[in-house]
Amino acid sequence: MQKAASSSPESGNVMSQTSSQTDMLIRRLSKSTRLSEHELQDLRTLPVTIRETGKNETISREGDRVDHCILIVEGLLARFLDTRDGKRQILSIFVPGDIPDLQSLHLPTMDHNLCSIVPARVGAIPHRALAALCDRNPRLAAALWRETLIEGSVTRRWVHCLGRLTARQRVAHMLCELYVRLDAVGLAGEPIRLMTQQDMADAMGLSFVQINRTLRDLRSEGLITIERRYMTIDLPRLQEVANFDPLYLHLDPETRG
Amino acid sequence: MQKAASSSPESGNVMSQTSSQTDMLIRRLSKSTRLSEHELQDLRTLPVTIRETGKNETISREGDRVDHCILIVEGLLARFLDTRDGKRQILSIFVPGDIPDLQSLHLPTMDHNLCSIVPARVGAIPHRALAALCDRNPRLAAALWRETLIEGSVTRRWVHCLGRLTARQRVAHMLCELYVRLDAVGLAGEPIRLMTQQDMADAMGLSFVQINRTLRDLRSEGLITIERRYMTIDLPRLQEVANFDPLYLHLDPETRG
DNA sequence: CGCCAGGTTGAAGTTCCTCAAAATTTGTGG
DNA sequence: CCACAAATTTTGAGGAACTTCAACCTGGCG
Numbered sequence: 001m002q003k004a005a006s007s008s009p010e011s012g013n014v015m016s017q018t019s020s021q022t023d024m025l026i027r028r029l030s031k032s033t034r035l036s037e038h039e040l041q042d043l044r045t046l047p048v049t050i051r052e053t054g055k056n057e058t059i060s061r062e063g064d065r066v067d068h069c070i071l072i073v074e075g076l077l078a079r080f081l082d083t084r085d086g087k088r089q090i091l092s093i094f095v096p097g098d099i100p101d102l103q104s105l106h107l108p109t110m111d112h113n114l115c116s117i118v119p120a121r122v123g124a125i126p127h128r129a130l131a132a133l134c135d136r137n138p139r140l141a142a143a144l145w146r147e148t149l150i151e152g153s154v155t156r157r158w159v160h161c162l163g164r165l166t167a168r169q170r171v172a173h174m175l176c177e178l179y180v181r182l183d184a185v186g187l188a189g190e191p192i193r194l195m196t197q198q199d200m201a202d203a204m205g206l207s208f209v210q211i212n213r214t215l216r217d218l219r220s221e222g223l224i225t226i227e228r229r230y231m232t233i234d235l236p237r238l239q240e241v242a243n244f245d246p247l248y249l250h251l252d253p254e255t256r257g
Numbered sequence: 258m259q260k261a262a263s264s265s266p267e268s269g270n271v272m273s274q275t276s277s278q279t280d281m282l283i284r285r286l287s288k289s290t291r292l293s294e295h296e297l298q299d300l301r302t303l304p305v306t307i308r309e310t311g312k313n314e315t316i317s318r319e320g321d322r323v324d325h326c327i328l329i330v331e332g333l334l335a336r337f338l339d340t341r342d343g344k345r346q347i348l349s350i351f352v353p354g355d356i357p358d359l360q361s362l363h364l365p366t367m368d369h370n371l372c373s374i375v376p377a378r379v380g381a382i383p384h385r386a387l388a389a390l391c392d393r394n395p396r397l398a399a400a401l402w403r404e405t406l407i408e409g410s411v412t413r414r415w416v417h418c419l420g421r422l423t424a425r426q427r428v429a430h431m432l433c434e435l436y437v438r439l440d441a442v443g444l445a446g447e448p449i450r451l452m453t454q455q456d457m458a459d460a461m462g463l464s465f466v467q468i469n470r471t472l473r474d475l476r477s478e479g480l481i482t483i484e485r486r487y488m489t490i491d492l493p494r495l496q497e498v499a500n501f502d503p504l505y506l507h508l509d510p511e512t513r514g
Numbered sequence: 515c516g517c518c519a520g521g522t523t524g525a526a527g528t529t530c531c532t533c534a535a536a537a538t539t540t541g542t543g544g
Numbered sequence: 545c546c547a548c549a550a551a552t553t554t555t556g557a558g559g560a561a562c563t564t565c566a567a568c569c570t571g572g573c574g
Contacts, residue, residue: 083417107507111504141398156336160346162416205419454552523568528563530562531561533556540552
């Protein structure tokens with residue numbers, strides 16, 4: 001497994017069909033589905049329009065009707081909802097290889113907002129192309145369906161976190177999950193770029209003050225190291241704190257667990 | 258829209274293929290997908306093995322590999338996870354017409370537990386039969402995929418509830434959701450059978466004491482009425498308390514919202 | 515060099531939890 | 545149909561976890 005495609009040319013707003021655009025998607029799908037050479041080729045020829053986003057840029061909004069899906073090539077995206085009184089809740093965090101709005105293929109009206117939480121590079125894939133892919137190859141359709149199901153499993157685990165874990169456990173769990181998901185696409189070898197503490201707070205249903213104190217404690221115990229927003233973690237010990245078991249990420253194609 | 262099928266004969270553990278078994282499923286799918294007469298027929302002939310469950314009966318467990326899906330005909334089911342220290346979190350609540358473990362079609366290893374929270378009648382449908390249905394008819398495959406996506410949307414809304422709403426708002430939101438989802442399959446005309454307050458607590462990430470006090474307050478304000486575990490609600494006022502907007506349930510096939 | 519988003523810390527306040535005991539309802543066997 | 549046991553609901557009191565408010569610090573960047 002090679003390094004991230006972060007060294008690819010800055011392609012800006014141009015249409016391109018090189019294999020590197022869907023590289024992350026292929027890495028991701030390979031974790032939950034065995035893909036034939038023919039299927040790999042089918043994925044590589046998907047039309048992808050790459051663009052860069054800033055740090056806190058909204059991609060799509062609740063109520064929008066969309067006609068394409070977004071594939072993350074680099075960076076982190078998040079779903080969120082706002083409350084009447086201005087509170088924000090992040091519903092999911094997405095890493096490279098994820099298609100955060102894959103559900104729009106069958107539910108084109110967005111029921112939440114989507115934004116970048118660190119600078120990102122994303123690719124737009126027309127629904128038309130994805131629908132055609134699914135028609136051509138039912139196994140790929142099933143693979144994409146499976147991706148949406150795994151994402152549902154991740155969301156359910158968040159419900160468990162928010163409902164029954166302490167602040168300390170929640171933060172530890174979130175960091176473990178982030179690490180393992182990045183690792184699955186080969187991006188955990190170097191320190192991990194973090195979102196702001198306010199974003200972590202919005203994700204874990206806490207105040208940013210509480211996030212700050214919790215990170216301080218984890219740092220002082222040597223469970224994590226943070227330097228200029230880049231983090232390294234002591235996975236085994238952090239896993240123990242959160243009681244983190246990656247089974248729910250369904251990353252093993254052998255057991256299709 | 259006619260009454261619930263609760264007057265059907267107590268069929269026990271026998272295999273049956275009468276149309277009434279999948280009646281609830283058809284009602285449910287019709288809310289998010291337009292079905293042709295041919296597709297209705299295809300659904301009616303699914304093999305369904307009906308059985309009754311008690312009030313707190315586990316249907317399947319984390320780690321189980323399953324080869325069939327469960328269709329709820331009557332009653333309520335719930336997904337849940339337990340914490341190391343014995344706390345329980347309910348991840349989803351299911352109503353008649355739902356297939357709580359539809360994800361097992363592509364992720365056969367359960368990543369959570371499934372149990373009944375009131376006495377229920379459920380039907381088992383072999384994965385084989387559902388997979389064949391999907392192969393025969395891609396539109397039905399898409400309809401089932403869409404069901405799993407809607408369920409994901411519901412789970413995300415729970416994340417928002419647990420992360421950013423007060424106890425009062427959470428309880429109000431849960432009751433609104435339960436009402437509207439039951440209404441969608443024609444079961445909201447009469448008082449709604451409730452789960453225990455401990456179950457509500459486990460669903461909303463609260464203690465049962467807090468649930469009790471919250472229900473007392475809602476009752477004293479006339480927002481809900483509870484008699485022997487059966488509830489009626491003042492939907493408009495409760496909706497206002499929770500800021501409940503049913504868009505996320507995607508119950509309107511016109512907008513496919 | 516100074517601005518500004520984001521991080522850090524203290525102190526006070528709130529919401530919800532835990533513990534405990536009593537009241538009520540439900541289920542079950544006689 | 546009743547009586548008893550078990551489950552569930554209800555209420556009070558005290559405490560823990562987290563929020564809010566407010567001030568100050570830090571580092572990246574024009």
